[in-house]
Amino acid sequence: MDFFNRTGKMALGSRLRLLTGMVTDDAAKIYELYDTDFSPKWFPVFFVLFEDGEKTITEIAEQIGHSQPSVTKIIKEMASAGLVQDNLKSKDKRRNVAGLTEKGKVLAEKMMSIQCADIDVAIDGIISEATHNLWDAIAEWEFLLEKKSMFKRVQEQKKLRESKDVQIVAYQSQYQSAFKSLNEEWISTYFEMEEADYKALDNPEDYILKNGGKIFVALYNDEPLGVCALIKMDDPNYDFEMAKMAVSPKAQGKNIGWLLGQAVIKSAKEMNASKIYLESNTILKPAINLYYKMGFEKIAGHHTPYKRCNIQMELKLHK
Template structure:
């Protein structure tokens, strides 16, 4: 396989291929020095020979960075080969400690010359490379410890999908989705109230004709989210952010943030100085989103909603 033609996404496969090459040579190197070890045993063997005392499976796994089941399997193989034995811990009989046998100790002395030759050979090979692989691996491991490959791929997926999402002005054809998406989340956590019915059954009269706006998030002709901007008739707030809903199938795509940002920009274009909203603290992702958008908790108006237990505002100017 030509990994260069595939590119960086074949990193895992390329590392496995390189590992196979090194492992095959490692088996021959053990034979060269008449050492009765298998490459996969080496981390456990080296850890025990360096510690020079018994260690539990848990401490070995932690010390070499392998899983507990993996170390158990290796320990069984090494025990069968006569390299290690287990013994109850003196202070805690529930723990079995692993020790090198006499045969294992003999190998730990015999293998020292191999260590020297292998280390020098690898250093020589690395000197012939422009990029030191060992240092690069250390650096890449650190980068992945900061943020895993899974997290990085998920972020790229989210960013790519966000580019496919259009934020459109509400049209009558969107009424069915506007109502459905809002009913889904309200009924999941609460109950539909009279104020909900007014807005959801007739958004043109209740929201649009009164100077409000509704925005719709669409991906490939599918409505994934909606959000309304309701004109308020008081001196403290210009508009209310309301009826934000995102399809459960579209969670994690950042649609809520896209809609929230767009609705704030829409309010600003209409000359708004501030935006008001009502919510409930059990909706933790929603509250977190509002905080990211800049909303702060306030003591607000009398509310028509039984479910409301938090009110927030965003000052635009």
Template sequence: MNFFDTVGKMAIGSRLRLLTDKITEDAAQVYGMYGISMQPKWFPVFYALSRGENKTITEIAREIGHSHVSVSKIVREMIKNGFIKEKKDKTDGRKTVVCLSPKGMEVNEKIAAQYIDVNNAIEELSAQTKHDLWKAMQEWEFLLEQKSLLRRVQEQQKLRESSQVRIVPYQPQYRQAFHDLNEEWISTYFKMEASDYKALDDPDGHILRKGGHIFVALYHDEPVGVCALIPMKDPDYDFELAKMAVSPRAQGKSIGWLLGKACIEKARELGASKVYLESNTILKPAISLYHKLGFQKVAARKSPYERANIQMELAL
């Protein structure tokens, strides 16, 4: 069985390299047919200079879509082989420009017939195919400009891993995890305060028996995230979203989002009209998460926490 049939689309890079290698191998021989001693990889730079203009390496790199380092290396090789020459720019002596040498200009005249034959060969090949490779490449290039393959893989990884996360109601067995996960993040950025100890040391008395709820995120059955929905004695708000913590080992799996959604759905189920939270603006990922959940900044209120410098609300 063909290797690529077995491996599938995840070997796209290897398959494209194989196709490139086949075409490049033939291209080297094609140049020989026309008596041109040029390497295929030089062609984009050669063509960029073929209209007789002087150009900087930066200008060439921008035109052909290659890196400055790549173009610089090719230019050095072409200078060494006599195809192009470099000189100071007449309008700015600090700039170095390159252009075709007499040898390069001679090749430029000889290569015209090769252009015709290669183009016709590609057109013939395209006519024998069911799919237009050229248009497909344009589509892929456009889409990868919008979002790289790396970014797409990262998103798929996040989707797969987040699908393995379970959000469950608090049980006594998770008491230590509730305490430790919160203490870990608070101690990383701030300091533990009296209000923290009250809630974390006695979640039953300070949260659950007062009508609150705690949710726990399990990843492979290990508690890696927690969040609480705490009733508020306030005419403007029904609940506070608080004590959200995710283990650094489990970040990047949408756990904060899943915990936040679970708390919001519970608040909605209980007939709440508004949910409140407090945070600190140095916690940029957290603030971004709250915005995605629908929270909006509100005027500052008196907080029991020294670290709180932003208050937010969500209208349900």
């Protein structure tokens, strides 16, 4: 259709609904063709009861991927048509189940042996005429969307596109207030500011930069919305600590944490560092997941000045 050529893939759902409507309309006519008083929407529930016997509403819903209210409504409609008997006692008498009536069983035998056979041949005919096998394609799409939903895929694309507008720059004195306020914002949201925080945030030039460290600032539309520091450590086991990473809540979802982390790691490598150390807290799950994604691994036993620290990690850099 010209409409879908104009909308492009944005209207995938609408196009599938239109196709579903075409097939469903034909399905209703096909039941009439075989003198069968039956609604197409009943078929999944009807088929399960025919193949597997008595089932609970929950069992049917899980098997066909419908909600329980939807299955309950269909069961009631089929019960009114005399095809299903509801609220039967199961064999262990502890659960209510639904099952086909004798009328339902007779209809099922007729449908499966004659009507379904004709439909299978007709659909095979369409498949043979088509360039692409829709049946196999649907199965493949279902598998791929179960692995990663359409929402997740669009979310990732949005993040990738927006991250291209993020610029990572070296710290300048004009960013001191942003460095402090961004860190104070996230620390105060989850914890309390500590003495070591004030040392780094009140005077980053002396505490970090003059000691051989680096600070990176993420600009989005020229506004500083993320910061991260690479602090030189006086420790024989570690060259630097990655610390004071903070991203404004309004900038989350733009890949800023990842971009800052990559800038820090790249800088450490350029200074011939062998390992980077960091401290965090496990309630910050997105941050911990980000560190693992960067290649950090959990360690323990290192001295920390922070009360809030309950996880320590390190990244080994391969020269």
